[in-house]
Amino acid sequence: MSINIRHIKDDYAIEAVDGVFEVKETQEYLVTSDSEVLEISAFGSVMTKLNDKQALLKAVNKISDLRFNGVTVRIISKLGDEFYQGVKKAISAYEDKLLISSNGLQDTFALTHRGFVEEVALAVLLESWRDGRLKREVDAVVAKNLFGLTSQRTTKNLSRGVRSTATDFQHMCATARTFALHQERKIPIEFNSYQTTRTNNVIQLRFLKFFLCFALNLVRRVQKQLNDSKIPRSKEMDKSVLVGLDIKQAELDRLRIWLNSVIKHEQFNGVSESMNLDFTSLKIHNDFHLKYLLGLYLKMRSEFKAIDSENTVFLNVNSLENLYEYYCFLRLLYEFEVKPQVIKGLIKKELIGWVIDKSKSVTIGELNGFTCSLTFQKSFSSKIGSYSQNYSPDYTLTMESERRIYYLHFDAKYKVDKGKVRKEDIDKMHTYTHAIKNTIGSVVLFPGDIDTTYDCDTSKVGSLFFRPCKERQNFKETVLKRYFSSPQGT
Numbered sequence: 001m002s003i004n005i006r007h008i009k010d011d012y013a014i015e016a017v018d019g020v021f022e023v024k025e026t027q028e029y030l031v032t033s034d035s036e037v038l039e040i041s042a043f044g045s046v047m048t049k050l051n052d053k054q055a056l057l058k059a060v061n062k063i064s065d066l067r068f069n070g071v072t073v074r075i076i077s078k079l080g081d082e083f084y085q086g087v088k089k090a091i092s093a094y095e096d097k098l099l100i101s102s103n104g105l106q107d108t109f110a111l112t113h114r115g116f117v118e119e120v121a122l123a124v125l126l127e128s129w130r131d132g133r134l135k136r137e138v139d140a141v142v143a144k145n146l147f148g149l150t151s152q153r154t155t156k157n158l159s160r161g162v163r164s165t166a167t168d169f170q171h172m173c174a175t176a177r178t179f180a181l182h183q184e185r186k187i188p189i190e191f192n193s194y195q196t197t198r199t200n201n202v203i204q205l206r207f208l209k210f211f212l213c214f215a216l217n218l219v220r221r222v223q224k225q226l227n228d229s230k231i232p233r234s235k236e237m238d239k240s241v242l243v244g245l246d247i248k249q250a251e252l253d254r255l256r257i258w259l260n261s262v263i264k265h266e267q268f269n270g271v272s273e274s275m276n277l278d279f280t281s282l283k284i285h286n287d288f289h290l291k292y293l294l295g296l297y298l299k300m301r302s303e304f305k306a307i308d309s310e311n312t313v314f315l316n317v318n319s320l321e322n323l324y325e326y327y328c329f330l331r332l333l334y335e336f337e338v339k340p341q342v343i344k345g346l347i348k349k350e351l352i353g354w355v356i357d358k359s360k361s362v363t364i365g366e367l368n369g370f371t372c373s374l375t376f377q378k379s380f381s382s383k384i385g386s387y388s389q390n391y392s393p394d395y396t397l398t399m400e401s402e403r404r405i406y407y408l409h410f411d412a413k414y415k416v417d418k419g420k421v422r423k424e425d426i427d428k429m430h431t432y433t434h435a436i437k438n439t440i441g442s443v444v445l446f447p448g449d450i451d452t453t454y455d456c457d458t459s460k461v462g463s464l465f466f467r468p469c470k471e472r473q474n475f476k477e478t479v480l481k482r483y484f485s486s487p488q489g490t
Contacts, residue, residue, distance in 0.1 A: 086468035094330035311359035370399035419449035421463035429461040
């Protein structure tokens with residue numbers, strides 16, 4: 001193999017296994033090619049070119065696979081691949097328990113939390129399906145079979161065995177240039193004609209395939225919800241309710257089967273599932289049938305309300321810090337026994353991450369005589385809640401009574417020092433505790449092994465380990481005991 005990689009600080013070679021080098025983020029490596037020029041122009045964010053055959057490799061807060069010069073370099077978490085895979089698996093498990101759904105099939109608009117809004121969007125689709133309009137418009141587009149046709153001028157010579165078509169005869173008499181004499185009659189030999197070709201991958205068919213996939217995904221999701229709600233409660237349900245669910249499922253089955261059959265039509269062979277669709281294209285709006293389907297799609301989409309962008313936070317799935325922060329948030333929701341219906345609309349799952357509405361407070365219920373709620377990145381400013389600067393802890397637990405209000409802050413830190421929390425992270429907790437009014441404590445959530453607690457005059461700071469490979473027991477009870485023990489003035 002012509003590629004060599006060495007750890008710069010400790011000066012050892014990285015051995016490739018089946019053509020794959022594994023390196024850890026935050027570490028620095030020297031990449032050398034024995035013969036070829038390094039083809040690394042696409043990896044400028046993690047690789048710095050020294051010359052044609054050498055480069056420095058260092059990735060911070062990201063994992064990825066780099067492919068160049070016939071090899072693969074896999075960047076793994078500084079805490080090990082087991083930790084990274086564990087976090088991903090835990091996130092998936094928590095999302096299932098909290099009913100946080102993924103977005104639609106290749107849809108850049110994220111379908112929101114399972115439940116009511118999907119039922120409303122489906123009702124728009126079913127209305128068109130029941131009156132036959134949906135089927136008529138789609139069938140009309142598929143049957144038309146006129147999209148993607150192009151004609152090119154060509155010259156044909158019948159003396160060379162070229163077969164003529166009906167179109168050829170339309171042009172033959174007017175454009176024939178040479179003739180042969182046969183039985184005292186002139187027969188055209190060479191003439192101008194047009195050759196028609198077809199491509200299916202045009203915007204009209206790309207939009208129709210997009211629409212059908214969106215509708216099919218919506219139907220499947222609602223069917224799954226119906227099954228999930230029916231199975232565990234089938235013995236408790238009234239017979240008429242079960243019959244109603246069966247009738248609805250049967251209708252959705254018919255719609256799903258029809259959508260599937262249309263998508264598999266030969267018209268869609270070679271049609272890409274591109275998301276770069278221009279919905280303002282005249283090629284869509286000038287076709288009566290496609291214009292109707294576009295209007296139907298936009299009407300369904302309007303039911304998926306967008307969160308105010310000023311109150312949202314985006315967590316990128318490719319950022320290890322963001323991944324750990326999201327994991328800690330889901331785990332807090334789970335540990336505090338938050339019900340799925342309470343977080344409806346709080347989290348939207350996109351293809352490349354998650355959008356979280358920080359304006360929403362999640363109701364937890366009563367803890368130690370206080371009404372409690374959890375907020376993602378709650379803002380405190382010098383005008384509201386802070387003695388000095390602006391602060392936004394990752395998660396704030398608010399506890400209220402008729403007389404007082406108190407805060408307990410949590411920060412997720414993708415950092416660890418030999419199993420312990422780092423000093424600078426504890427210092428940050430002191431800042432929260434003393435700068436934000438009514439704070440009884442601040443806690444670092446980190447991927448270590450050892451908890452810490454420090455008593456201040458009227459508050460506490462500390463750390464709690466949060467890692468999927470080492471589950472902890474009775475988290476809520478631990479928090480109540482350490483940080484909620486009779487706040488002053490209650």
